[in-house]
Amino acid sequence: MRMVNFRVPYNSGRLIFVLVVILLLGLLLLPGQFQGVFKQIGGPVGWVLSWPLRAVASLSDGVANLWGGYVALQGVVAENRELRKELDSLKGQNSQLREAAAATERLAALLEFKHHAGFSTVAAQVIGRDTGNWYRTIILDKGESAGLRPDMGVITPAGVVGRIVKTTAATSVVLLATDPNNAIASLVQRTRDEGIVEGTTQGLVRLKYIPMLSDARPGDRVVTSGLVGGFPRGLAIGTIARIDKEEGVLFQSAELIPEVDVDLVEEVLVIESPNVQTEGERLDAPSVKRKP
Amino acid sequence: MRVLVWSALIVGLVPLQSVLLPHASVWGVTPDIGLIAVCLAGLFGGEIHGLLVGLVLGWAMSLFSAADPVTCVTTKGAVGFVAGLAGRHVVYLSPPILALGIFVTSCSAGLLTASLLKLNDQQGLWWAIRTVVLPQAAMDTVVGSAFYWLASSRFNLERWMAEYRM
Numbered sequence: 001m002r003m004v005n006f007r008v009p010y011n012s013g014r015l016i017f018v019l020v021v022i023l024l025l026g027l028l029l030l031p032g033q034f035q036g037v038f039k040q041i042g043g044p045v046g047w048v049l050s051w052p053l054r055a056v057a058s059l060s061d062g063v064a065n066l067w068g069g070y071v072a073l074q075g076v077v078a079e080n081r082e083l084r085k086e087l088d089s090l091k092g093q094n095s096q097l098r099e100a101a102a103a104t105e106r107l108a109a110l111l112e113f114k115h116h117a118g119f120s121t122v123a124a125q126v127i128g129r130d131t132g133n134w135y136r137t138i139i140l141d142k143g144e145s146a147g148l149r150p151d152m153g154v155i156t157p158a159g160v161v162g163r164i165v166k167t168t169a170a171t172s173v174v175l176l177a178t179d180p181n182n183a184i185a186s187l188v189q190r191t192r193d194e195g196i197v198e199g200t201t202q203g204l205v206r207l208k209y210i211p212m213l214s215d216a217r218p219g220d221r222v223v224t225s226g227l228v229g230g231f232p233r234g235l236a237i238g239t240i241a242r243i244d245k246e247e248g249v250l251f252q253s254a255e256l257i258p259e260v261d262v263d264l265v266e267e268v269l270v271i272e273s274p275n276v277q278t279e280g281e282r283l284d285a286p287s288v289k290r291k292p
Numbered sequence: 293m294r295v296l297v298w299s300a301l302i303v304g305l306v307p308l309q310s311v312l313l314p315h316a317s318v319w320g321v322t323p324d325i326g327l328i329a330v331c332l333a334g335l336f337g338g339e340i341h342g343l344l345v346g347l348v349l350g351w352a353m354s355l356f357s358a359a360d361p362v363t364c365v366t367t368k369g370a371v372g373f374v375a376g377l378a379g380r381h382v383v384y385l386s387p388p389i390l391a392l393g394i395f396v397t398s399c400s401a402g403l404l405t406a407s408l409l410k411l412n413d414q415q416g417l418w419w420a421i422r423t424v425v426l427p428q429a430a431m432d433t434v435v436g437s438a439f440y441w442l443a444s445s446r447f448n449l450e451r452w453m454a455e456y457r458m
Binding site for chain 1 (some may be wrong): 303304306307308309310311312314315320321322324326340343344347351352353354355356357358359361362364365366369405406409419423424428
């Protein structure tokens with residue numbers, strides 16, 4: 001059998017060691033400049049690494065589809081019968097909803113709902129998870145070349161997923177809303193009390209700094225307040241499951257059930273520009289005339 | 293040629309860790325294949341190889357993580373260097389010694405990471421040990437030992453290491 005010799009010549013080994021020590025000293029003494037250099041190099045390297053990442057992700061999807069389509073078919077006959085019953089019931093509901101939708105359309109036109117909170121988004125696919133165990137993140141298949149930048153908000157039609165914290169040319173890392181290091185400005189939709197939503201170590205989310213006199217209660221929905229960048233106002237975050245009031249503290253806190261199951265999310269929308277409207281713009285109030 | 297082999301290993305390990313291993317996580321914790329690879333690279337290739345592979349792999353993996361790149365680079369580089377030193381000084385590497393070595397190295401790397409990362413108030417040191425450091429070290433030990441057992445039953449690793457130490 002042919003053996004591989006991994007020995008490094010004495011001089012080149014010492015040279016490499018000295019270079020690495022200089023690199024580490026540079027990282028410790030000049031972290032900003034060195035990280036800038038690494039970020040520059042990281043763009044193309046990330047692009048190169050994204051190709052095998054995508055290839056393995058698509059292979060993984062293929063295997064999952066094969067499993068779901070052909071292997072995991074136990075109990076499909078009974079499920080089919082139930083689904084047919086459900087389909088008949090839904091057909092009935094569908095015709096009623098069409099009537100309701102037509103009525104809503106007419107009413108909407110009458111009430112002249114002109115302004116909607118519009119914002120531009122980029123669709124992206126989840127291709128991986130964090131390479132470590134310290135943060136809850138997902139990796140998206142789009143990066144700087146698609147216009148994505150750190151601090152952009154990430155959502156699904158159901159609600160908030162998280163925030164981009166790192167980008168390469170072809171990928172982005174999204175810190176999930178359930179991570180304890182994430183914080184999103186939010187408000188209770190019914191009472192309009194503002195607070196900060198943070199993740200918990202149990203994988204849930206928690207609304208902090210609710211005023212002590214707030215009437216918030218379990219079942220209330222919590223949405224983004226739009227005060228800090230990334231998210232426009234009104235995107236769903238979760239529903240209050242429990243209110244915690246402790247004696248001697250100035251604020252209440254609430255445990256939320258997240259609106260989006262971040263473990264199952266596969267496609268997301270990245271908010272390019274939140275286009276946050278002021279209260280006046282939202283309510284179509286006349287603008288204040290400024291003195292010349 | 294050697295650089296190509298190491299580069300291919302690094303390029304292969306990143307998608308393995310990021311895409312496939314999350315499907316095999318236990319209570320949300322996955323083994324750190326990068327750390328195991330760096331350990332074995334240091335053990336068989338020496339401290340310089342361990343250090344270099346650790347630095348490059350740490351940086352490559354930090355591109356796909358929210359963790360600070362300096363922390364990842366420092367931790368993996370240190371692991372590779374220490375594994376290289378250990379490999380040079382251990383006379384006979386039995387599987388239990390290897391398992392113990394991987395466990396201790398993984399625990400040390402986990403504690404170093406916990407102290408370097410700016411963790412949230414909820415994530416104290418005890419939380420880190422209980423939920424990340426110890427479970428990950430256990431999984432790293434199992435995966436690393438299994439890999440070593442498979443490799444040693446297929447190749448003559450002792451002779452390879454003996455040649456290296458000559």
